[in-house]
Each structure stands twice: as C-alpha cells, then as structure tokens.
Amino acid sequence: VTPPPPRSRRSGYRHGNLRAALVDAGLELARAGGPDAVVLREATRRVGVVPNAAYRHFADRGALLQAVCTAAMDELAGAMAAELDARGPGRDPEAARERLRAIGAAYVRFAQRQPGLFLTAFSTAGEASGNGPPEPGTGRPDPFGLLGRVLDELVTAGALPPDRRADADFAAWAAVHGLAMLLVGGPLHGLAPEDADRVERHLLEVVVRGL
C-alpha cells in the first residue's frame, strides 16, 4: 500500500541515523494506529531498510516501542509546555487558576487531536516502567512535572491551601486523564465537539472548585 520510499540511499550505503529514523517512523505508525500499530517490519519498510537492520539499534520490538512511547510522551509534554509558555505567569489567584485550566485543556486537546500518540504515550502496559509518577531522570519536561509546577504556583498565589497541595497532583491528573480517555476511543468517542467542550469546561471547574 505504502509506495516503496524513494530510498534516498544517503551516502550510498550507511544510513544517517537509523535509530532516530526508526523512532520517527514508529511515531508516525503510533499516530495513525496507536501502540499496536508500531510494527517493527513496517517501521524499517518506511525508512527503506531491511527488517533486521533494526536490531543494530534496538534489542527487540519492545525496545523500539518503548522509545516511541517516550517520544510520544515528550510530544504531549511539549504541547502542554507550549500552552503554558503562551501565557503570563500566574501571580494572582485567578491567573494561577487560569493556568491550571489551560494546562488541562492542552492535555485533553492533545488527546483529541493525536489519539494514537496519546494512547501510545500511556501504553507501557505495566512493564517495569514505573511504580509512581513518570520516571525521573530525563531532563525534559514531563506532563506530571508541569502539572506539579502549576499547582505550586496556585499555592504561591494563595489559590490553594498548602495542606491540600499534597495529593492535588494525582486528583487533578486523574480527572483530566479520565476525560481524555473517555473521549478517545472510549464510550464518549464521537461526542459532538461542542458537547465535549462543555463537558471539559465543567470538569475543569469541578477540579478547580474541588481542590
């Protein structure tokens, strides 16, 4: 179906950076079809390379998928960070609340626009990946960390009592994550956009009010 890629053949033999190219191809597959669509053979096909070439860079299919998941998560974090950067700091209570709404809206919007990537980002399938929030260590922004920062601002701005800060991360995250999941391939899939918007605003109000 996919026309065999032009096979640019770069410098005749060696590929520039096959690893990155495979992750990119996997990302496109995930974008179109979610984690199950990240098929090793198809990724190599798209890059214009023989299937087993992938084994120079990944131990097995799972390692490729893992890299794609991480990349998808980075895209989500990037979308959230961009939304925050486009806004002024949240010094006063209402501005801080607005930032919380904005970050939540960005999360849901990403899920709606990139359902495949969204599902892939959260599809580590309960591997050894984590027993807690997203693994620390990477320097880049992660969705959970961004949320935590916004909640800290909320406390600083006096819009959230410090004693309620503790589990606020998880509560807010769960609420927004759940809406995203219901809208993406879940029972609320196909909800009219304006209805989805209304539900989203309502949910964010419940969270802001409840915190």
Next chain:
Amino acid sequence: VTPPPPRSRRSGYRHGNLRAALVDAGLELARAGGPDAVVLREATRRVGVVPNAAYRHFADRGALLQAVCTAAMDELAGAMAAELDARGPGRDPEAARERLRAIGAAYVRFAQRQPGLFLTAFSTAGEASGNGPPEPGTGRPDPFGLLGRVLDELVTAGALPPDRRADADFAAWAAVHGLAMLLVGGPLHGLAPEDADRVERHLLEVVVRGL
C-alpha cells in the same frame, strides 16, 4: 501450555451452548491479558472445540470480542450495583454523598482487581459503538446509568444544586475513570496500595466538593 481440556464431549456430539461457552472462555482470556488476549483460536481450544466451530455463532473474531467486552462491562456494572445494594438509600445529604463515594470506590476497586476485564470493557476501539454514553437498549444496569441514579439521589437529598446536575455525570465519571486508568497499567501502576487508597479518597473528596 494449557493442558488439552478433558473434552467432556457432553452428549457425545453437540455442545450444550457453544456461544455462551466461548464468551466465558473469552472472558477468562480477557481477565488474564486484556482485550488483545481474546484470541478466537485459544477460546475454542479452551472449550474443546475446533477453531472454525466459532463461526457458527460469531461472524468473526470482532464479534466474539464485542460479546466479551459487553460481558466485561456487565461485570463492572454488577460490582457497582452490588456495592450500592449493600448500602441504605441516600435520603439525607451525607448518606447520598456516601453512596457517590461508594460507587466510585467500587469502580476503582474493580479496575484494580480485574485490570484485564476493566481494560476490555472499555476497549471498543472507537468502533461504531457509540456517540454518547453507553448504548441504551439493554435492560441490565450499566455503570453510567448507575452513576446517574446516584447523582439524582444527590439532588433529591439536597446535596447537589439541580442546575449543576447536568454535566455532573461526565465530570464524576471522568475523574474516577481517570484514576482507574492511571492505576491500571498506567503511570501509577505499582503505586503502593495504601498510597492508592489515599489518592482515591482524596480524588473522591475533590469530586464531591467540586460538584
């Protein structure tokens, strides 16, 4: 791996009710491995029947999976209904709120104890299934309907202003669903049980307070 079942061979030739048996087998597969584990050949193997026999009762693998998904959803609804039935009616505000907490807790507990079934119940993969809440028509209880009933009680008991009733379903559902998804195979997979409990209580408080 699975020892070939004793092949009870019922009345020598015909199977009692192969359709139901296949759904049961599929349910066990889903319980152990989620929707992807619902493999037609394996289901027939477990029932002790030749693979193509399934085609007398299901158009294809998708139809079998669909039946299994519905059965999984019914189990979830059953767990929630049982939790409600074990409680008195919610006439006064606090009792009504308590019922809301109970139904939410049942939802999350089901996800934790039966992750495979939970994921399967919500894995219709955005098929023609629905553009809105779970399909009406079936007489049995469904999770969304049960939640709606509890919210109605909340209004009757005076614990929820009627003008906020409208989108309360989705907001409450999303919050609880999100927690379940984060805990099951998501980033919060492996959270210590006591932490998960605390997070759950906190989330339910945010919802109750926010509504």
Next chain:
DNA sequence: TGTACATCAGTGAACGCGCGTTCACTGATGTAC
C-alpha cells in the same frame, strides 16, 4: 410406534499472511602505521 428425511452444529484439513527474529554475509568508513 416406527421410519425417512431435512437441518445445522461441529469436524478435518488447509490456506495465506505478516509478524519477530536469527544467521552468515558484505562492503563503506575511519584509524594505525
């Protein structure tokens, strides 16, 4: 009550498919002398 027959649930054998993965290889690249 007994016999002929239509139905149709399950059998047996086979198919093509795409997948992940392994093997021995080749030849361009970059380094050591």
Next chain:
DNA sequence: TGTACATCAGTGAACGCGCGTTCACTGATGTAC
C-alpha cells in the same frame, strides 16, 4: 600522503509461529408422515 586493516551498519535469505478464515464434510437431533 598512501596503504592495510579492523569495525560494524546494513544486506539477503530464511525460519517457525500462531493467527483468522474458508471449504467441503459428517452425523446426531428433531420433525413429518
């Protein structure tokens, strides 16, 4: 600057696998006479 060589990224061919699905069949069951 030129030549010999080690490295190792990508090749070519092949494997075994389990899957969903199709085909023509068989024989127990239940009905009509």
